[in-house]
Amino acid sequence: MSDFRFGIVVFPGTNCEQDVAHAVRWLGHQAEYIWHQDTTVSQFDALVLPGGSSYGNYLRPGALAAASPIIAAISEYAAQGKPVLGISNGFQILTEAGLLPGALQQNASLTHICETLDFYVEKTVCQWLQLASGTMISLPVSHGFGSYYADAATLIQMESNGQIVLRDTQARIAAVCNEQGNVFGMMPHPERACEVLAANHPAGAGGTVFSTIVKHLEVVR
Amino acid sequence: MKHYNIYVTSKPVIYDPAGRASENTLAKLGFSGIERLRIGKFIEMQCADDVSLESIKQMCDQLLANPVLEDFRIEIVD
Known part of the structure; x- marks a missing residue:
């Protein structure tokens, strides 16, 4: 029953696809890679755009990847209400492609932030984390352009729609979803916090993201 | 051949950490009186004569x- 097929989208410069595939398989599901020039994604139960530095982060992180042939197929897939997750650079690609509101700016510190942080799961419509609303989860982040920005009017709208998904302990936004709740972008890396062997991180916190979407898929199947 | 210069700058409400850091460093070097320093991108483009300004936009x-x-600003060089 619970054997779902995850498509993992790979762009030139993506570097977390194997970690995501490992996490998905470790949780008992199928993972397959999809090259950015492919245009068919309908065979998958969920799509993941992993982290990395697509196109060397040239121009702006995610900007060049957002013009890839696969993006039209992902947009169509998302419009059907099917689940799409963008992690870190994947989140940046989804905002650049217009599948999520707002944009990710350079960190105010100008440094690459690489540490494990605590996040509060907001009351949200997000299919990928709805069941964890109201809890704290601890996840690793690793990014140079992770400061979420949307104008004030957009943020008010997003808050009332339940589109703000994760905030850190300083109330900074770390993850958002679209109005329907199926397209989800997060700066932290859940795939790095699924199992004890993944070292420094509390095991299971990252698994929450994948197990929540699996529960959702079981209901809608 | 047409020649355009394109200036891409962050909107005034957007915090520009690189501009702020450079401003602070200039102050450390002893330069004073800087009111505002913003860092953006400069794009130089040469294209065929039939490429319209509208398509550059x-x-x-x-x-x-x-x-x-x-925000962006397009300058027609020649």
Whole structure:
């Protein structure tokens, strides 16, 4: 029953696809890679755009990847209400492609932030984390352009729609979803916090993201 | 051959950490009186004569600038 097929989208410069595939398989599901020039994604139960530095982060992180042939197929897939997750650079690609509101700016510190942080799961419509609303989860982040920005009017709208998904302990936004709740972008890396062997991180916190979407898929199947 | 210069700058409300850091460093070097320093991108483009200004605007809207964070200005050089 619970054997779902995850498509993992790979762009030139993506570097977390194997970690995501490992996490998905470790949780008992199928993972397959999809090259950015492919245009068919309908065979998958969920799509993941992993982290990395697509196109060397040239121009702006995610900007060049957002013009890839696969993006039209992902947009169509998302419009059907099917689940799409963008992690870190994947989140940046989804905002650049217009599948999520707002944009990710350079960190105010100008440094690459690489540490494990605590996040509060907001009351949200997000299919990928709805069941964890109201809890704290601890996840690793690793990014140079992770400061979420949307104008004030957009943020008010997003808050009332339940589109703000994760905030850190300083109330900074770390993850958002679209109005329907199926397209989800997060700066932290859940795939790095699924199992004890993944070292420094509390095991299971990252698994929450994948197990929540699996529960959702079981209901809608 | 046409020659355009394109300036991509962050919107005034957007915090520009690189500009702020450079401003602070200039102050450390002893330069005073800087009111505001913002860092953006400069794009030099040469293209065929039949490429319209309108299509250069579309290039900026669709790729060269992110409308959420940035503004752009196109200068016709020749």
